[in-house]
Amino acid sequence: MKVNIRHPEMGDAAIIAALSKELGYPNATQEMTAELIGEISRDNRSIIFVAVHENVVIGWVQAILTTRLESGTFAKITGLIVTEKWRSKSVGSQLVKFVENWSVNQNVYTLKVRCNVKRADAHRFYLRQEFKEEKEQKTFAKGLCNAEKS
Numbered sequence: 001m002k003v004n005i006r007h008p009e010m011g012d013a014a015i016i017a018a019l020s021k022e023l024g025y026p027n028a029t030q031e032m033t034a035e036l037i038g039e040i041s042r043d044n045r046s047i048i049f050v051a052v053h054e055n056v057v058i059g060w061v062q063a064i065l066t067t068r069l070e071s072g073t074f075a076k077i078t079g080l081i082v083t084e085k086w087r088s089k090s091v092g093s094q095l096v097k098f099v100e101n102w103s104v105n106q107n108v109y110t111l112k113v114r115c116n117v118k119r120a121d122a123h124r125f126y127l128r129q130e131f132k133e134e135k136e137q138k139t140f141a142k143g144l145c146n147a148e149k150s
Contacts, residue, residue, distance in 0.1 A: 003091055004052045005098050008037050008060065012050055015057040023081040024116075049098045051082065051091045058086045061095040065108055074110040075103035080122075096129050114139075 008016060013034035020028035040046045051059040059082035067073040077099060082091045103111050115122045
């Protein structure tokens with residue numbers, strides 16, 4: 001199924017926040033999401049695309065360019081969600097393709113993604129998109145200065 005892929009608008013914040021909750025981030029709010037859309041949109045090393053069907057956002061993807069001493073510059077999908085009703089209808093594939101094209105336009109030719117070990121369906125999705133599994137790892141986090149942002 002073909003959908004319209006575009007950059008998000010501030011009016012999309014509520015549905016993007018709802019999709020973020022569906023992805024497993026229960027603290028996503030419309031206000032926070034609107035603020036982050038603005039911040040990410042101003043960052044020339046980040047991109048967000050939304051998939052829209054009949055004027056309703058049904059999925060989103062975010063990617064960043066990152067440069068590492070040990071591995072150079074690559075693009076990384078940092079979030080991808082398609083609402084349950086629209087999964088397995090090529091929407092996720094179309095979002096990934098837009099990120100691939102954006103990456104190449106940035107002269108970056110490697111795209112990576114990390115995926116929670118619990119998300120077996122997502123693992124199969126990425127393998128169908130021709131990603132190759134590189135490694136398993138653990139992620140550690142530490143709150144700093146009792147800051148409210150995470």
